[in-house]
Amino acid sequence: MEMVKTVVRVGIADMNIVREPDTIRTSGLGSCVGVVLYDERRKVAGMVHVMLPDSSLGKGDSINVAKFADTGIYSLMEQLKAEGVRPMSLKAKIAGGSQMFQFGSSDTVRIGPRNVEAVKKELARLSIPLIAEDTGGSNGRTIEFDPAIGTLQVRTVNAGTKGI
Amino acid sequence: MQMKTEFNISDMHLDVLKEIGNIGAAHAATSLSELLQRKIDMHVPKVALVSFDDMFELAGGSENVVVGIFLRIEGDLSGSMFFVLPIDSANRFIRRLIGDPHFDFSNPESIGEIGISAMQELGNILSGSYLSALSDFTGLKIFPTVPSLSVDMVGAIVSFGLIEVSHYSDEVIVIDTKIVEEDENDKSVDGHFFLLPDPPSYMTIFKSLGVM
Numbered sequence: 001m002e003m004v005k006t007v008v009r010v011g012i013a014d015m016n017i018v019r020e021p022d023t024i025r026t027s028g029l030g031s032c033v034g035v036v037l038y039d040e041r042r043k044v045a046g047m048v049h050v051m052l053p054d055s056s057l058g059k060g061d062s063i064n065v066a067k068f069a070d071t072g073i074y075s076l077m078e079q080l081k082a083e084g085v086r087p088m089s090l091k092a093k094i095a096g097g098s099q100m101f102q103f104g105s106s107d108t109v110r111i112g113p114r115n116v117e118a119v120k121k122e123l124a125r126l127s128i129p130l131i132a133e134d135t136g137g138s139n140g141r142t143i144e145f146d147p148a149i150g151t152l153q154v155r156t157v158n159a160g161t162k163g164i
Numbered sequence: 165m166q167m168k169t170e171f172n173i174s175d176m177h178l179d180v181l182k183e184i185g186n187i188g189a190a191h192a193a194t195s196l197s198e199l200l201q202r203k204i205d206m207h208v209p210k211v212a213l214v215s216f217d218d219m220f221e222l223a224g225g226s227e228n229v230v231v232g233i234f235l236r237i238e239g240d241l242s243g244s245m246f247f248v249l250p251i252d253s254a255n256r257f258i259r260r261l262i263g264d265p266h267f268d269f270s271n272p273e274s275i276g277e278i279g280i281s282a283m284q285e286l287g288n289i290l291s292g293s294y295l296s297a298l299s300d301f302t303g304l305k306i307f308p309t310v311p312s313l314s315v316d317m318v319g320a321i322v323s324f325g326l327i328e329v330s331h332y333s334d335e336v337i338v339i340d341t342k343i344v345e346e347d348e349n350d351k352s353v354d355g356h357f358f359l360l361p362d363p364p365s366y367m368t369i370f371k372s373l374g375v376m
Binding site: 011012013014027028029030031032051052057058059060064067098100101102108111138139140141142157158 | 334
């Protein structure tokens with residue numbers, strides 16, 4: 001039987017899960033960080049498009065867990081567990097966290113690097129090894145992960161596409 | 165602060181915000197028209213409460229490459245403002261302003277200091293006219309930062325202006341005004357002004373205009 005590949009899209013402050021042969025993609029990452037958690041053997045992956053470093057920053061009456069590095073990564077891991085993935089077998093690849101503009105309120109200017117720091121901290125807390133990253137700089141990124149081969153494609157406007 | 169429980173946004177609120185977009189963008193379009201010596205038309209502003217992903221769609225789609233001018237507004241009112249142009253339109257404007265027919269935002273090697281300065285100055289003048297009109301209309305003190313320029317994907321540029329809002333909500337009130345150059349055969353949109361007030365400023369705007 002022929003397998004049809006679907007590209008599952010993840011919006012901003014959003015998350016989702018895919019299995020081989022599907023791929024998962026998020027576009028236009030700037031200061032946001034795209035975090036991929038994957039199980040190489042089971043060929044399952046999840047992606048979360050994180051916007052802010054910490055859920056304690058939330059001021060609304062309800063929070064969207066996918067928006068924050070801490071709650072987003074944790075909740076993605078829980079969703080993968082529900083799919084039968086063992087947390088011990090999870091690995092991570094991340095991209096994004098740019099400093100798109102050099103001004104704004106002092107908290108906002110460094111939001112990209114702060115997001116990257118927060119993502120790494122949460123991965124360390126959950127003992128998920130970070131295998132590869134393409135972070136920082138001042139450019140946007142579109143990323144797509146293929147759970148069949150475990151590669152994260154990173155596309156930028158000026159440097160084309162590379163796999164990490 | 166919880167924006168959703170504070171008040172319901174009525175048609176009257178939306179009309180007030182539309183009027184802000186109208187007045188601001190009309191002044192900016194006039195400035196652009198004077199700079200380029202061309203007739204610039206403005207569409208009726210759209211005001212909507214949209215998701216962040218829909219906000220990117222309004223600006224051309226998350227992955228689409230555009231020329232974006234971004235600035236923050238501080239003072240009585242806080243928020244983000246963008247002037248977003250498709251590459252072709254930005255090229256046309258800057259080529260005319262600096263008299264270099266080869267200038268091209270999509271070719272990094274052709275972008276010299278002069279082109280960048282011209283685009284930044286264009287952003288400065290347009291946002292200045294938009295915001296001074298807004299300040300006169302509302303009586304609010306508004307202090308814009310110096311506009312900053314980026315040529316990149318819509319999502320990467322516009323998400324930076326959503327960071328403040330994202331602390332409060334997953335949706336944003338956007339005041340979107342499109343401008344088109346009248347003489348061009350191609351009537352596609354040349355640019356968008358986006359004004360995104362931070363949620364704590366919604367009430368400030370409505371109060372300043374006597375709408376609660």
